[in-house]
Amino acid sequence: ADDADETQAAEVSFLNLAAAKEVSAVVGPNDSGSAQRVSAVANFYGVPHVSYAATSESLSNKGEYPMFFRVIPADDGQTIAISELILTIFRSYGKWGSVTILHGNGIYGKSGGSSLASFLREGNVSVDRIEMPGDFAFIPTVLTKIREGTSRTVVLYMSEGQGKEVMRAAEKEGMFGDEWQWLVSDSLQRVNFATYDISQEFARGICISAYLHIC
Incomplete structure (x- = not known):
């Protein structure tokens, strides 16, 4: 080794x-x-x-x-958990009926983003799936596309390094508060949020949806 x-x-x-x-x-x-x-x-x-x-x-x-x-579970467990959470909110409260899945361009993001989109579409949720390029310079352009759309529920399915850069940029763009709901895959751990250079106000609006449905 x-x-x-x-x-x-x-x-x-x-x-x-x-x-x-x-x-x-x-x-x-x-x-x-x-x-x-x-x-x-x-x-x-x-x-x-x-x-x-x-x-x-x-x-x-x-x-x-x-x-x-x-020695750990595959991502199918967390994609099911995320989809079940979104579908429960959609069916019970009529919210989160339109979702943007912003995923990385590696195997983790592509595979997870694709599976999640399939689960949600089967549940009649409108899904806009966007692949984030590896170059962080594209983040503002992608966020502008999301902001100009109708969905205010965003799922980040990407590596920690890429995800924290997206969250930093989203906060600077004012994409948080009552109007927005962010959900993240298990690569982005709440225990590390203090190191992401995002405010507590933004962090409180993030839902850790994998497995435990912690919001």
């Missing part, structure tokens, strides 16, 4: 070790995109691959990733 701090360096190290048949198993990395690449190599060399943090549903496909295992 290799414990390099840089994900790309660790991937290269694993490839070299696997090619030399000097590795029995690989643990990590901590994101779904990197895990997907590592698992492809693990499959080729028949090396068991265990992840402690990669949650993308696509990695559950044993036809494509037969050597992949994980």
